[in-house]
Amino acid sequence: MKFLNDLRNLDRNNIGGWPKSVKIFFTGLLFGLVVLLGWYVFVSDQQNTLEQQANKEEQLKQEFSQKQAKAVNLEALQQQLDEMQDMLRQLLRQLPSKTEMPELLIDISQTALSAGLETELFQPGAEVPKDFYAEKPIQLRMVGTYHQFGTFISGVASLPRVVILTLHDVSLTPKDKNGQLVLQGTVKTYRYLEDEESVEAKAANAKSQSGAKTGGRK
Numbered sequence: 724m725k726f727l728n729d730l731r732n733l734d735r736n737n738i739g740g741w742p743k744s745v746k747i748f749f750t751g752l753l754f755g756l757v758v759l760l761g762w763y764v765f766v767s768d769q770q771n772t773l774e775q776q777a778n779k780e781e782q783l784k785q786e787f788s789q790k791q792a793k794a795v796n797l798e799a800l801q802q803q804l805d806e807m808q809d810m811l812r813q814l815l816r817q818l819p820s821k822t823e824m825p826e827l828l829i830d831i832s833q834t835a836l837s838a839g840l841e842t843e844l845f846q847p848g849a850e851v852p853k854d855f856y857a858e859k860p861i862q863l864r865m866v867g868t869y870h871q872f873g874t875f876i877s878g879v880a881s882l883p884r885v886v887i888l889t890l891h892d893v894s895l896t897p898k899d900k901n902g903q904l905v906l907q908g909t910v911k912t913y914r915y916l917e918d919e920e921s922v923e924a925k926a927a928n929a930k931s932q933s934g935a936k937t938g939g940r941k
Contacts, residue, residue: 838867
């Protein structure tokens with residue numbers, strides 16, 4: 724009862740004159756609040772950390788599951804890749820060989836002539852070897868009608884060897900009012916590389932890429 728009376732009669736302007744029991748009480752209360760606040764802050768921080776770690780654990784589990792699935796299918800995927808590479812090599816071997824390329828260029832030129840096209844320029848350039856094939860650029864300028872160009876394309880497609888022509892910076896413009904058109908630009912035809920040529924081409928490409936990276940570091 725005395726403690727309660729002391730609380731009721733406290734002089735807020737004279738804290739130093741408070742009874743010892745009251746001072747002890749408020750000191751303990753303040754200490755308890757500080758401890759409670761510190762515990763709350765500590766626990767909240769630990770809960771946030773725990774939540775972050777739980778999210779990270781879930782993410783790692785998903786990544787592990789994905790990598791495990793890839794590892795399980797790795798052998799099958801490698802087999803499919805090998806089959807696709809074999810198929811690609813077989814398709815490439817349907818392209819002209821090195822010895823057939825000169826004759827092929829003559830055939831393309833003759834096909835244009837047979838279609839009625841006027842060949843003002845037909846200039847083969849230097850070969851550019853890739854991993855499995857080589858491309859041969861040809862600068863050309865031909866004059867003819869739509870029908871004659873159609874006959875030319877059909878004739879190239881009918882050649883004994885598989886012939887692929889890709890257009891690069893090619894334009895088709897009218898020449899006069901008689902329906903004559905001018906086709907000019909660069910086309911590329913392709914041939915397959917023999918095994919030794921393919922090895923040399925890969926080595927040259929790797930050396931070129933290595934040199935480019937070294938130059939980039941400088």
